Amino acid sequence: MNKKAKDIIGCISFMVGLLILFAVLSVIFVPKDNSRAAGMEAVQANGILGEKENTIDYIILGDSETHSSFTPMQIWKDYGYTGYVCGTNAQHLYESEKFLRQALKHQSPKYVILETNAIYRYSSIENAIMAKAENYFPLFRYHDRWKNLKFSDLGGSVQYTYTNYSKGYRFEDRIDGVENKQYMKPTERAKHITKINRHYVNNIINLCKEKHIELILVSTPSISNWTYAKHNGIQKLADQNGLTYIDMNLLQDQLEIDWETDTRDKGDHLNYSGAVKVTDWLGTYFKQSGEFTDHRQDAAYQSWNKDLKRYEKKVSGK
Amino acid sequence: MTSYVSILYLLIFLPAVLLVYNVLPKKYRPIILLLASYAFFWSISRKLLVFLLVSTVSIHHIGLWLTAVQSERNDVLAKTERSGKKAVKALYIRRQRWIVFLAACVHVGTLLVLKYSGFFGRNINALLQTAGVGLSVPILKLMMPIGISFYTMQAMSYVFDVYRETKKADKNLGRLALYMAFFPTIMEGPICRYADDAEQLWEGRRSTLENLTFGAERILYGVFKKIIIADRLNIMIKTLYTGYADYDGGMMAVAAIAYTCQLYMEFSGTMDVVIGSAELFGVVLPENFRHPFFSKSISEFWTRWHITLGTWFRDYIFYPLSMSKPLKKLTSKARKKIGNHFGPLIAGTMALFVVWLFNGLWHGAGWHYIFFGMYHLVLIVAANFVEPFTREFLEKIHIRREEGPYRIFRMIRTALLVCIGELFFRAEGLRAGLCMFNKMVTQFTLCSFTDGTIFSLGMDKLDFIVVILAVLFVFAVSVVSEKGTNVRRLLSTKRRIIRWAVCYGLILCCIIFGAYGMNYTPVDPIYAGF
Amino acid sequence: MKEQIIEILEDIQPEADYETCRTLIDDHILSSLDVLSLVAELEDEFDVTIPTVEVIPSNFNSVDAIAAMVERLQEEG
Numbered sequence: 018m019n020k021k022a023k024d025i026i027g028c029i030s031f032m033v034g035l036l037i038l039f040a041v042l043s044v045i046f047v048p049k050d051n052s053r054a055a056g057m058e059a060v061q062a063n064g065i066l067g068e069k070e071n072t073i074d075y076i077i078l079g080d081s082e083t084h085s086s087f088t089p090m091q092i093w094k095d096y097g098y099t100g101y102v103c104g105t106n107a108q109h110l111y112e113s114e115k116f117l118r119q120a121l122k123h124q125s126p127k128y129v130i131l132e133t134n135a136i137y138r139y140s141s142i143e144n145a146i147m148a149k150a151e152n153y154f155p156l157f158r159y160h161d162r163w164k165n166l167k168f169s170d171l172g173g174s175v176q177y178t179y180t181n182y183s184k185g186y187r188f189e190d191r192i193d194g195v196e197n198k199q200y201m202k203p204t205e206r207a208k209h210i211t212k213i214n215r216h217y218v219n220n221i222i223n224l225c226k227e228k229h230i231e232l233i234l235v236s237t238p239s240i241s242n243w244t245y246a247k248h249n250g251i252q253k254l255a256d257q258n259g260l261t262y263i264d265m266n267l268l269q270d271q272l273e274i275d276w277e278t279d280t281r282d283k284g285d286h287l288n289y290s291g292a293v294k295v296t297d298w299l300g301t302y303f304k305q306s307g308e309f310t311d312h313r314q315d316a317a318y319q320s321w322n323k324d325l326k327r328y329e330k331k332v333s334g335k
Numbered sequence: 336m337t338s339y340v341s342i343l344y345l346l347i348f349l350p351a352v353l354l355v356y357n358v359l360p361k362k363y364r365p366i367i368l369l370l371a372s373y374a375f376f377w378s379i380s381r382k383l384l385v386f387l388l389v390s391t392v393s394i395h396h397i398g399l400w401l402t403a404v405q406s407e408r409n410d411v412l413a414k415t416e417r418s419g420k421k422a423v424k425a426l427y428i429r430r431q432r433w434i435v436f437l438a439a440c441v442h443v444g445t446l447l448v449l450k451y452s453g454f455f456g457r458n459i460n461a462l463l464q465t466a467g468v469g470l471s472v473p474i475l476k477l478m479m480p481i482g483i484s485f486y487t488m489q490a491m492s493y494v495f496d497v498y499r500e501t502k503k504a505d506k507n508l509g510r511l512a513l514y515m516a517f518f519p520t521i522m523e524g525p526i527c528r529y530a531d532d533a534e535q536l537w538e539g540r541r542s543t544l545e546n547l548t549f550g551a552e553r554i555l556y557g558v559f560k561k562i563i564i565a566d567r568l569n570i571m572i573k574t575l576y577t578g579y580a581d582y583d584g585g586m587m588a589v590a591a592i593a594y595t596c597q598l599y600m601e602f603s604g605t606m607d608v609v610i611g612s613a614e615l616f617g618v619v620l621p622e623n624f625r626h627p628f629f630s631k632s633i634s635e636f637w638t639r640w641h642i643t644l645g646t647w648f649r650d651y652i653f654y655p656l657s658m659s660k661p662l663k664k665l666t667s668k669a670r671k672k673i674g675n676h677f678g679p680l681i682a683g684t685m686a687l688f689v690v691w692l693f694n695g696l697w698h699g700a701g702w703h704y705i706f707f708g709m710y711h712l713v714l715i716v717a718a719n720f721v722e723p724f725t726r727e728f729l730e731k732i733h734i735r736r737e738e739g740p741y742r743i744f745r746m747i748r749t750a751l752l753v754c755i756g757e758l759f760f761r762a763e764g765l766r767a768g769l770c771m772f773n774k775m776v777t778q779f780t781l782c783s784f785t786d787g788t789i790f791s792l793g794m795d796k797l798d799f800i801v802v803i804l805a806v807l808f809v810f811a812v813s814v815v816s817e818k819g820t821n822v823r824r825l826l827s828t829k830r831r832i833i834r835w836a837v838c839y840g841l842i843l844c845c846i847i848f849g850a851y852g853m854n855y856t857p858v859d860p861i862y863a864g865f
Numbered sequence: 866m867k868e869q870i871i872e873i874l875e876d877i878q879p880e881a882d883y884e885t886c887r888t889l890i891d892d893h894i895l896s897s898l899d900v901l902s903l904v905a906e907l908e909d910e911f912d913v914t915i916p917t918v919e920v921i922p923s924n925f926n927s928v929d930a931i932a933a934m935v936e937r938l939q940e941e942g
Contacts, residue, residue, distance in 0.1 A: 024544050031835060038839060042847075058853055143343050150342075160847045161854050164797050499918045638893045649897050654920045657901050666905050675876065679902040687898075719898055726879075737880065 043156040045170050046163075052179040056162045064181035065101040065120050072318065073124040074309050075100040077185070078113040078221075079132025085286040086237040087130075088186040090328040091293065092300040093321050097311035102185030104132070109140045110217035111148040117221060121228060127308050129225055131218075133236045133251045133262075134243075140213050182324040188331055190289045194277035200240050201266050207249035215254075222258055234262040237295060238274045240284035263302075265295060272298055289332060336378050338860045339522065339608045340561045345554065348375065353615055357542055364539030368513055368616070375518040376481065383480035390442060391512045394490045397438045398497045398504030398511075404430055405500065431498055438494045446487045449479045454700030482521040484697060488647055489515060493529045495651055502530045510537040519609040523602070523862040525623040526643040532620065540617035549823045550614035555841050556812075557607025562849035563805045565601035568593050569850070569858045570793030576761055579771050585783050586792075587775035591758035595750075596806065598757060599627070602641070602862050626813045628753075631736075631745035633714045636753060644697070648690045657686035676723055684716050703765040710756050801848050866911075866932050873906045874928070883928050890922040900925060907931070913938040 048056040051066045061084070065073065075098070077083050083104030092098050103116040113135055120126075151158040162170075210218075225232040234255050236243055243266045255262035265272060272294050276284055279291030287295065303309055312318040336343050352371040356364050376384050408427035415423050456474040463470055493514070496502040505511050514533040520526075527533075575582060575590040582590075603624040613620045627639035637645045656662060662682040670678030695708025734741050755772065762768030783789050790796060816822055826834055851857075871883045874895075881894045889895050895903065903925075904915050913935055924934040 027831075031838075034835070035839065035842065038843065039846075042843070143341060146342050146347075156846065158852065160849070161852060163847050164795075501918060501921075634896050634898075635893065638896075653897055654900075655917050658904060658915070658917050658920065663905070663908075666901070667909065670905055670909075675902055675906055679905050680898065683898045683901050 039154045039156055043154045043159075045166070046159040047155045047175060048159065048162070049170060049173040049175050050179060051177040056159060056165055057179075058158075059105045060179065061181050061185050061187065062103045062105050062116060064179060064185060065103055065116075065124070066177040067180035068101065068124070069317070069320075070123045071125050072099055073101050073120070073126050074098045075128040075130065075303070076117065076120055076124070076126045077102045077104060077130045077132065078108070078116055079104050079130075079135045080108040080138065081106045081286060082134050082237045082239060082242075083132045084185055084187045085189065085281070085288070086132075086292050086295045087299065088188075088289075088292050088296050089184040090182075090186065090325055091296045092303065093313070094325055094329075095297075095300050096304055096309070097313035097315075097318075098300070098303055098309040099312060099318065099321060100126075100184065104185060107138065108135050109138055109144060109148070110135055110214050110221075111140060111145055114217055114220050114224070115148070115152065117224060121224070125228065126230060128233060128303070129221075129230050130233050130235050131221060133234050133247070134239070136210060136214055136218060136234075136251065136254070137208065137247060138214075139211070140217075142213070145213055182327045183331070184324075186292070188289060189281045189286075190332075190334070191281045192278055192288060193281055193283050194275075195240065195280065195284045197276045198240070201243070201245050201248070204245045204249070206246040207253055208244070208246045210250055210254060218254065218258075222260070232260055234260055236262075236264045236266055238265045238269075238272065238287065238291070240276050240280070242285060265298070268298070336375065339519075339605055339612070340558055340860075345558070345608075349612060349615070353542065356616060361539045361541075364541075365509065365513060365537045368518075368536065369509060369516065372513065372516040372518040372521065376516060376521060379522075380478075380480045383478060386445065386480045386483065387486060387516060390445075390486065390490050391515045392508070393441055394438065394493055394515075395505070395508050395511050397434060397494055399506065401431055401434055401494075401497045402504040404434065435494055435498050439491065442487050442490050446483055449477050449483065451696070451700045452477065482523075485524050485526055486515050486521060488526050488644075489529075492526070492647060492651060496529060505529070505533065507537070510534075513537060517613075519612040520620065523605055523609065523860065524641075524643055525606065525610070525621050526647050527621065532618075535618050538617075542615055542617055545827075546615055546617050548827070550611045552823050552826070552838065553611030553614060554608045555611075555838065555845070557604040557609075557611060559805070559841055559845050560600040560604030560607065560809060562845055562851060564802055564809070565597045565604060566850035566855070566858050567794065567798055567802055567848075568597040570856070572597055572761070574792045576763060576767075576771075579762075579767060579774070582788070583780050583783055584774045584776070584778035585780050586788065587758070587771045588779065589789065590761075590771065591754040591775065594761045595754045595757040596802075598761075598861060599624075600806075600809070601860065605860065605862070626817045628750050629746060629813070629817055630749050631742060632718055632749060633711060633752060634718065636749055637711070637715075644694070648694060652693065653686050653690050656689055657682050662686065677720075680716075680719060683719075687712055687716060698760070701764070703759055703762055703768050706765055706768065707756055707760045710759065714752060805844075805848070866935065867928055869910060870907075870928050870931050870935075873903065873910065877902050877906075887927040887929075889927060890925050895925065903931075907935060911935050911939060 051057045051060065051063045053060045057063055065076070077087050077089075077100065081104065083102050087100075087102050087104075089100035089102060092100060101120070103113075103120060105112065113131065117129065147157070222232060224230075234251055236248065236251065243264075248264050248266070251264070252262055254260075274287070274291055274294060279287055279294070281288035313322070336348065338344070348371075352367065356367050359367060373384065376387060404427060408423065411423055411427075412420055453474050453476070456472045460471045460474075463472075493502075493511075497504045510533055513536050514527065514529055517527075517536060572590065572594050575586060576594070579587065579590070606623045610620045610622070621643055623642050625639040625642065627636055630636040630639050657666075657679075662685065666679050666682045669681050672678070691708040691712035692705065693708075694711075695704045695706070698704045698707070729736060729741075736742065736745070758771060758775075759765070759768040762771055790799075794802075812822055815825075826837060874881070874883050877899050878895060881889070883889075886892075886894065890900075900920065904920065907913070908915055915934075915938060919934060919938070924930050
């Protein structure tokens with residue numbers, strides 16, 4: 018064999034060896050449980066991994082708007098439907114896709130709600146490449162666990178035990194209001210959605226089609242974030258893909274959001290009283306769809322009743 | 336792309352250019368490099384590319400113009416008799432000087448306006464205010480194209496070299512353009528010389544296996560330095576420098592040393608990536624660092640740190656100034672009065688003053704940068720001034736400078752002086768720097784090391800351990816390299832298992848211990864802002 | 866001439882071996898200020914003018930190089 022061929026084979030073997038090392042180390046570095054102590058990130062959103070198999074009726078994806086505006090425990094209390102908010106601060110669409118994919122390994126929801134703020138979040142090519150690399154080799158995401166590796170990580174298998182009693186919702190009752198005003202001024206302009214983001218939305222659409230899940234786009238009320246131009250951009254996207262789009266910013270007469278009392282940070286995010294209104298609307302929407310069953314008396318779902326008790330204690334401030 | 340140490344550059348851009356470069360026939364290779372360089376520039380500064388293009392075209396024209404004037408002079412000289420030659424030479428020198436002056440106005444002028452108009456404007460306004468004058472100068476917010484401080488110096492060095500006739504003007508606009516825009520050097524240097532580098536850039540040599548492995552290894556080493564050491568120190572340094580009022584003198588010392596470490600690891604690490612990148616293409620760039628912390632004096636330090644900047648100032652400012660007619664006259668008069676050590680020191684100091692004023696200002700428009708320059712000027716001039724006395728004293732007490740404990744003492748002393756300079760360099764303004772320095776000297780205490788403060792700045796015990804071990808590794812490599820061994824060549828003589836183990840080890844260290852990902856904020860390269 | 870040059874050099878920077886060294890500039894044995902003093906002395910001693918373009922490493926890296934440069938400049942007049 019001539020030198021050139023030998024050199025090329027040498028390079029290729031080096032790369033292959035490297036990939037094998039990445040794979041082995043990924044197994045070691047992956048958190049063995051979805052709790053913070055085990056090194057899992059975004060534990061509230063990842064709490065869905067600890068839920069019993071096939072017990073979640075709907076999943077909500079998106080950024081901080083989701084965990085401020087939707088409280089699944091309220092829908093459980095009123096209707097007995099189960100849901101989870103896989104929302105994280107400044108969530109990028111590739112993260113939404115990741116949350117959905119991993120949730121669908123053990124859950125079969127009927128609805129997935131994608132909060133539209135994330136669709137306008139700028140993702141650079143670097144972010145996207147890094148995210149893909151992290152999916153193939155979790156070593157890149159969890160490399161910082163070198164600080165807390167234990168012996169059990171070397172051979173341990175992954176078992177998710179943690180779950181969040183408010184199902185991804187983050188309770189906030191602080192009030193920091195602003196003046197109520199008409200902020201959705203009609204316009205013809207449509208805000209542009211980047212190619213990268215379209216790609217991820219398509220991935221989510223295809224994933225939902227595959228699993229026979231209905232994908233709904235929702236814009237939660239936000240007087241400081243949302244505009245009519247953004248609405249138009251999303252409406253176009255929804256029409257192009259045959260998706261239902263609910264813009265809550267245009268449902269003021271049904272929701273009756275009062276921006277002087279329902280926001281925790283001058284109109285960026287809703288607080289608890291705002292979340293109650295939004296969740297109430299969503300619960301009614303689900304009830305009218307007739308898709309879900311009331312599980313409140315179901316023995317398999319008793320943990321939800323237990324969680325409800327803890328949840329009610331928290332929100333009543335005792 | 337904001338940095339060379341990024342996925343986009345290292346795993347996408349560089350391999351793609353390398354592949355296309357090697358696949359194409361020889362005559363297209365330099366063109367690929369040129370196109371890639373413009374694409375790289377565009378991805379960072381977009382339309383400001385026009386500044387680089389204008390610079391390139393203008394020095395091309397000016398170079399040819401100077402050469403034309405020079406050949407005209409030669410023709411005239413051939414026809415002139417001996418007695419008239421001097422006058423002819425003087426006439427043509429004057430003409431050439433005007434052309435060089437024009438080039439300087441265009442290039443340095445652009446740099447001055449884009450980079451310093453804000454600084455000058457603010458200071459003029461401050462002066463006007465104190466004088467009670469009601470006027471104020473408007474301060475324009477101007478954007479700078481990336482690398483303008485670097486490519487302007489390359490442009491001027493080309494013009495000066497053609498003027499001095501140490502290099503002929505290049506008719507090849509492409510070659511000149513590549514010299515100006517070459518993507519590894521455009522953002523942070525090294526500052527190249529036309530005579531040394533333009534030709535090999537344009538040659539289009541195919542990459543050999545050694546180019547590829549040595550280049551990749553060097554890049555890996557640079558990434559190691561940056562993401563394990565420099566980036567890991569970043570949060571603590573930001574905390575200390577913005578909130579210096581909350582921390583004691585001991586922490587100020589930590590701030591000085593840690594920043595010097597961060598700066599060195601980041602800048603020299605980036606140079607490793609950049610020089611390694613060029614090496615992949617068979618191009619040898621000048622070194623910018625030579626283990627600066629083994630320096631025994633501040634003068635020596637500046638021959639080992641940011642070398643190409645130092646040599647640029649030496650060749651185009653220090654020597655021309657100190658050996659200009661008026662300063663030469665001054666030197667010879669001074670030599671007669673105060674001897675050959677102190678005589679030349681006067682002209683030397685004056686030239687050094689200009690060099691250090693420019694050096695300070697080159698780094699940025701701020702009084703603390705000027706202070707930084709003057710600080711080093713004073714150290715160098717003082718050391719030179721007392722040189723004969725030091726020598727005498729050391730001889731009397733039988734200490735040999737270049738060996739043993741005294742040598743180590745000199746190295747440590749130099750390193751500490753450098754750290755103090757860097758404290759001012761990084762401080763958020765001159766006032767902050769003076770305050771921090773004052774605290775360090777008058778309120779030094781070890782309290783914060785024992786009461787837990789030091790672990791509250793963004794780095795915990797394990798972070799410190801990793802940084803210290805990594806620094807020791809770099810130190811060990813530096814010691815071997817300083818003794819004259821080429822580390823990569825040494826590695827290539829070992830068996831495959833050892834070579835692979837070392838490379839795998841470095842790569843895995845970078846991935847595991849690198850300060851990137853969800854727990855860290857991204858770090859902007861320090862030198863790209865200059 | 867070489868002896869004179871070596872004498873001048875030893876006066877400026879005594880800690881080097883001028884007989885054998887060929888990298889006086891490249892190895893930073895002579896600093897820029899040393900070169901300044903050297904040029905001043907050479908100009909005086911040998912009655913030449915050393916312009917800035919001649920202040921390059923290849924002219925100052927060894928005693929031989931310095932001598933060659935001085936001789937050339939003396940001839941050019």
